[in-house]
Amino acid sequence: MGYRGPTACAAAGITYRQLDYWARxxxxxxxxxxxxxxGTQRLYGFRDILxxxxxxxxxxxxxxxxxxxIAVAxxxxxxxxxxxxxxxxxxxxSVYECTSYDEVIDLVQGGQGVFGIAVGAVWREVEGSLAQLQGEHTGTGEPTPQVHPGDELARRRRDRAV
Structure with a gap:
């Protein structure tokens, strides 16, 4: 399953300009x-959007x-x-990885941690967003039946098909 740029942007909360720059x-x-x-479309996977x-x-x-x-690498x-x-x-x-509660506490007690991002929570947010957006099966190139009302390209295709 892959997601086109506008769908990836909507799920990640970024602009298309940011997406394009980060890809380039x-x-x-x-x-x-x-x-x-x-004219070719990038397709992003779930992990990419996360x-x-x-x-x-x-x-x-x-x-x-x-x-x-460095963190992305x-x-x-x-x-x-x-x-x-x-x-x-x-x-x-700097960005630090913590995989246990004790590591988070140690970092905060050391005075280094200011904020945290629980990747599991972000994961669930992305899953929820993508459940409402249009994805594309990579084997067929056909979109999934779900259509996001804000997806301009999908709307134009639907209008043309009718």
Whole structure:
């Protein structure tokens, strides 16, 4: 299952300009299908959208793009099952991974942690958003039956088909 750019943007809470920039600079590239020249559509997987939403949250809290790139590289190296139990903590400069309650407490007591992102909670948010948005089966290129009312491209296709 893959999700086009507008759907990924809606689920992650980012603009298409951010999505395009992050893909072109290699921050978060689509793993289902990348763009190959003009007119081709990128397709993002669930994990990609999860990382997009985490990147957005880190940016909103003032973490530098350089440190976000380090955090994203770390997230890519983790298994999908590892992500659900992870909490990302930051002091606004660095990003730390915590996988247990004790690690979170140690970080906060050390005066380093200012905010945290429970990846499992973000995971559930993305799942909820994507359940209402249009995805695309990668084998057929056909959209799933669900249609998001705000998806301009899907609306135009429906209008043309009628």
């Amino acid at each position: 600079t290699g921050l978060v590239e689509p793993t289902v299908r990348s763009a190959h020249g003009p 990382v997009l939403k985490i990147v957005k949250r880190l940016l909103d809290t003032g973490v530098s793009l350089q440190n976000i790139r 770390h997230l890519r190296g983790r298994g999908i099952g590892d992500l659900a139990g992870m909490t990302l903590m930051s002091d606004g400069a």
